[in-house]
Amino acid sequence: MKIFIDGSYFEKDQAVVSVFDHGLLYGDGVFEGLRIYNGRIFKLKEHVDRLYASAKALSLEIPYTRDEFSRILNDGVEINGKSGSGQSGYIRAVVTRGSGDLGLDPDKCVRASVIVITGDIQLYPEELYRSGISIASVSVRRNSVDSLDPRIKSLNYLNNILAKIEAKQSGAAEGLILNRDGFIAECTADNIFIVKDGVLCTPLLTCGALGGITRGAVLEVAEQEGISVLETVLAQYDLYTADECFLTGSGAEIIPVVTADRRAIGDGKVGPVTEKLRSAFKKYAESYGG
Ligand code: PXG
Numbered sequence: 001m002k003i004f005i006d007g008s009y010f011e012k013d014q015a016v017v018s019v020f021d022h023g024l025l026y027g028d029g030v031f032e033g034l035r036i037y038n039g040r041i042f043k044l045k046e047h048v049d050r051l052y053a054s055a056k057a058l059s060l061e062i063p064y065t066r067d068e069f070s071r072i073l074n075d076g077v078e079i080n081g082k083s084g085s086g087q088s089g090y091i092r093a094v095v096t097r098g099s100g101d102l103g104l105d106p107d108k109c110v111r112a113s114v115i116v117i118t119g120d121i122q123l124y125p126e127e128l129y130r131s132g133i134s135i136a137s138v139s140v141r142r143n144s145v146d147s148l149d150p151r152i153k154s155l156n157y158l159n160n161i162l163a164k165i166e167a168k169q170s171g172a173a174e175g176l177i178l179n180r181d182g183f184i185a186e187c188t189a190d191n192i193f194i195v196k197d198g199v200l201c202t203p204l205l206t207c208g209a210l211g212g213i214t215r216g217a218v219l220e221v222a223e224q225e226g227i228s229v230l231e232t233v234l235a236q237y238d239l240y241t242a243d244e245c246f247l248t249g250s251g252a253e254i255i256p257v258v259t260a261d262r263r264a265i266g267d268g269k270v271g272p273v274t275e276k277l278r279s280a281f282k283k284y285a286e287s288y289g290g
Contacts, residue, residue, distance in 0.1 A: 002079045004072060004116040009079065021113060023096025026104055027156030029112075030054040033121075033250045034073065036082050036089035037285040042250075043213045044070055044290065047093075050211070054152045055095055055112075062095050063112055069093075076118040090121035090251065096155065123251045124173070129278075132258030132270045135187060135247075136172035137236060138163040142185035142208035150185070150208045160188040174247060176239070176260065179208040184234045190249035191215040192234075192257075194242035194265075195273045199228045207233060214248040221280045227273060236261070244271030246278075254278045 003015035010016075023029035032051045035042045048066050055062050062069065073091060074083075082089040093116050100109035124133065140163040143150045160177070167175030167188070176192070179185045185208030186192055192209075193202045200222050203209045222229050239245060243266040245257040254277060256270040 001117075001119055002076070003118075004076055004114070006113055015115075015117075017096070017113060017115070018099040020099040020101065021096050022098065022100050022104070022106065022109055023094065023113070023155050025100075025102070026097075027154060027158075028058070028060075028104075028106060028109075029094060029096035029155040030058065030060065030153055031092065031094045031155060032153065034091040034093065035250050035253075035285070036077055036087060036091065036118075037288060039077070039083045039085050039087045040288060040290065041073055041077060041091065042285055042288050043217065044073065046213050046216065048073075050153065050213070051093060051095065054154065057149065057152050058154065059106070060095065060097060060112055062114070064114065069114075072114070072116055076116045080118040082118060088120075090119060092117045092119075094155070121251050123249075124255055128173070129253075129255060130270065132256035133173040133247075134171070134259040134262075135174040135176050135245075135257050136167045136170045137261055138166040138175040138177060140166060140175070140177065142177045142179045144180050144208070150210060151205070153210065157189075164188045172259075174257075176236075177208075178236075182235065183207050184236065184239065185209050186212075187247050190247035190252050190255070192239075193218065193246050193248065194234065194239055195244035195271060196238070196242050198273070199230055200273065200277075201230045201232055201234060201238070203234050204231045212248055212250075214250055214253065217284065218248050218254065218277060218281060221284050222277060224284075225276060225280050227277070239265070242266065244274050246274045254281055 002009040098109040163175035191212040
């Protein structure tokens with residue numbers, strides 16, 4: 001595995017960053033997780049745009065143009081032997097504030113650091129994609145726009161990590177995160193969808209959901225498949241009374257959910273709309289041309 005750090009490639013055990021990097025000291029930085037399907041980066045432009053928007057929101061200057069950054073990501077795919085047809089993989093792109101001193105002043109950091117890891121990811125065992133997972137509501141609330149805007153994909157994921165810990169402690173695979181108003185935002189690294197009476201529903205971004213790239217692709221695919229979609233405000237009630245539920249993310253892709261807070265969703269089995277979208281999404285991703 002060849003890892004890109006600030007213009008050079010390193011083997012895994014040689015790929016190290018400074019202990020003075022503010023990404024480590026303060027979580028000061030941004031990141032993206034991208035998928036490679038059939039040798040190509042899925043929704044590259046959308047990921048790069050989101051990365052630059054997150055960085056802009058933190059006044060973090062990425063030392064490459066968007067085109068240069070896209071080239072670095074594509075080069076990583078090539079160099080790591082993942083550009084052939086039929087190849088799949090996962091990329092983690094990280095931009096940190098860079099090395100500074102022990103104070104938090106970002107102006108002491110001379111240059112942002114860029115790290116690109118091109119490898120693989122399997123968030124859940126294959127059988128769970130067929131049988132579905134359980135989720136549990138957690139007490140941790142989604143960051144609010146007046147503290148740390150949830151649209152920023154920053155290196156500080158502690159609220160999501162606390163949610164994941166809480167969910168696992170209660171025996172569930174994923175945590176359902178509500179916003180300050182008690183409405184559903186999303187899960188710890190995934191967007192949430194429900195199906196009710198044939199309509200595919202997902203929380204509005206204003207409810208605190210990240211504008212997930214997979215979320216966007218699923219909405220596109222659903223429309224192509226003639227499924228009605230609705231971005232709306234959802235409460236736990238809507239989840240408990242839904243016919244189907246699934247989560248989306250670059251890491252998890254589309255993972256069915258069969259129980260929420262120990263209640264069966266619908267008949268407690270993976271539903272037909274979820275199955276249809278999973279197979280349509282797979283085709284869409286494999287044939288995606290950029
Ligand atoms: N919500 C949050 C809070 C996220 O961090 C998503 C939703 C899904 O977005 P995409 O664009 O991936 O469809 C994310 C994604 C992973 C992983 O390995 C993903 C994220 C963060 C950490 C790990 O899937 N972000």
